[in-house]
Amino acid sequence: MTSGFDVRASALNxxxxxxxxxxxxxxxxxxxxxxxxxxxxxxxxxxxxxxAGDPDYLVNVLENEQGHIIGFECHxxxxxTDGTFDLYxxxxxxxxxxxxxxxxxLRATEDDVARRGGRLLLIExxxxxxxxxTVAFYRRNGYHLxxxxxDFYRRGDDKLVFAKEMTEESGRPGRSG
Amino acid sequence: MTSGFDVRASALNxxxxxxxxxxxxxxxxxxxxxxxxxxxxxxxxxxxxxxAGDPDYLVNVLENEQGHIIGFECHxxxxxTDGTFDLYxxxxxxxxxxxxxxxxxLRATEDDVARRGGRLLLIExxxxxxxxxTVAFYRRNGYHLxxxxxDFYRRGDDKLVFAKEMTEESGRPGRSG
Numbered sequence: 095m096t097s098g099f100d101v102r103a104s105a106l107n108x109x110x111x112x113x114x115x116x117x118x119x120x121x122x123x124x125x126x127x128x129x130x131x132x133x134x135x136x137x138x139x140x141x142x143x144x145x146a147g148d149p150d151y152l153v154n155v156l157e158n159e160q161g162h163i164i165g166f167e168c169h170x171x172x173x174x175t176d177g178t179f180d181l182y183x184x185x186x187x188x189x190x191x192x193x194x195x196x197x198x199x200l201r202a203t204e205d206d207v208a209r210r211g212g213r214l215l216l217i218e219x220x221x222x223x224x225x226x227x228t229v230a231f232y233r234r235n236g237y238h239l240x241x242x243x244x245d246f247y248r249r250g251d252d253k254l255v256f257a258k259e260m261t262e263e264s265g266r267p268g269r270s271g
Numbered sequence: 272m273t274s275g276f277d278v279r280a281s282a283l284n285x286x287x288x289x290x291x292x293x294x295x296x297x298x299x300x301x302x303x304x305x306x307x308x309x310x311x312x313x314x315x316x317x318x319x320x321x322x323a324g325d326p327d328y329l330v331n332v333l334e335n336e337q338g339h340i341i342g343f344e345c346h347x348x349x350x351x352t353d354g355t356f357d358l359y360x361x362x363x364x365x366x367x368x369x370x371x372x373x374x375x376x377l378r379a380t381e382d383d384v385a386r387r388g389g390r391l392l393l394i395e396x397x398x399x400x401x402x403x404x405t406v407a408f409y410r411r412n413g414y415h416l417x418x419x420x421x422d423f424y425r426r427g428d429d430k431l432v433f434a435k436e437m438t439e440e441s442g443r444p445g446r447s448g
Contacts, residue, residue, distance in 0.1 A: 132351060174309060176425040214422055241418040243432055245391055248353040255420055 106195075108202045111153040111166065113145055118163040119155070122187035128224065129185070137183050140168045151182070154202055156195055164190040167199045169207065169215070177213035184217075200235055208260045215260060216240075221252035232256045283372075285379045288330040288343065290322055295340040296332070299364035305401065306362070314360050317345045328359070331379055333372055341367040344376045346384065346392070354390040361394075377412055385437045392437060393417075398429035409433045 111119075119141060123134045144151040150173070156165035165186040172178040181203055186195045207215050217232055219225050221242070237256035246253035288296075296318060300311045321328040327350070333342035342363040349355040358380055363372045384392050394409055396402050398419070414433035423430035 136351065172423075174313065175423060178423055213426070216420065216423075241420045241432070243393070243418045243434070246349075246352060246355055246393075249390070255418070257420070 105159065106198065107157040108154050108198065109157065111141060111144060111155050115155050115163050115166075116141060116145075119166050122164070122189075123185060126185060126188050128228070137168070137185070140182055141166070144168065152206065154199065154206070156186070156199055158190070163187075165195050165199050167203050169203050171210070171212070172216065177211060179207045179210075179212040179215050181215060181217045196231055197235060204258070204260060212260050215258050217256045219254050219256065220247055221254055222247075229254065229256075282336065283375065284334040285331050285375065286334065288318060288321060288332050292332050292340050292343075293318060293322075296343050299341070299366075300362060303362060303365050305405070314345070314362070317359055318343070321345065329383065331376065331383070333363070333376055335367070340364075342372050342376050344380050346380050348387070348389070349393065354388060356384045356387075356389040356392050358392060358394045373408055374412060381435070381437060389437050392435050394433045396431050396433065397424055398431055399424075406431065406433075 116138070120134070120138055123129055123137055129137070140151045141153055144153040150170045151168055152170050153166060153168045155163045158164045165184075167184040168182045169179055170182065172180050181200075184196060184199055184203070186199070204215060217237060219228050219232070233256075235258075237258045239254055240257035241255040243253040243255075245251070293315070297311070297315055300306055300314055306314070317328045318330055321330040327347045328345055329347050330343060330345045332340045335341045342361075344361040345359045346356055347359065349357050358377075361373060361376055361380070363376070381392060394414060396405050396409070410433075412435075414435045416431055417434035418432040420430040420432075422428070
């Protein structure tokens, strides 16, 4: 308080998205090999919906020490369900991967879902080999494959639905894992 | 042409929804035991999106001989897929059921999906016993259970995903079945 030193400036920070983050998120999404142009457009539309106040889309960003946005996630309550949430997007700047940032964003998501009374978090992804690291990431974080819709994205490309039950511990600050 | 007799007035008619149909659809949806208030609201929102020109939601209505709307369906291309479509809603006025109207609407849907180059039509429903007649209706019309998301709607109430591949014959006027 008496010096100019701000401890928060030396740490990673997860916070709700703001309008001025849009360009930075677009920048690293377009640099991500896992997302095609349609997917980037869809992700940016969800962010805009969230910024416009739509309660169905909740977006958090991960800021690095320099205040740059290096990741984001978008989740929300699944329509017509009681306590189910979807994680619609989670992405980390490809230049900042393999440092646990995805796990940080995912825990922040789970905390928020649990705080809102959610009991189940679902994540959809593709069965294509390119998504194997993504699938491994979900499994490592406690998600199991709950359903598969065959040929969903295109012939030979199934939709996989991963699920994790939110327990009492989810959402508790300082829990292990 | 020379008499006042219009043969079309004596037949059932399936056509795209118009603004003036909204009240009649709302009326019979509210009379349907299978839909709760949230679901009716969601269905009406999709109809409004369609009327506003959103190409993601295509709505047809079934008119009876007197020009009353006795059923509707809403389908559309599933985002981020190549050739997959969702049937979001299909409903027949409870006072006009058990007369094959649901099957007529479903065939009109399949024709439209095939005409648009769709290869797969998906329908989601609930595992609750109340939906057993709905499930039987889909199976009778060639849909198979492709996936189940456990506890999706609420604990003990799974989401069932039924699927049917659109073949060359789908969409051909006058095909059998």
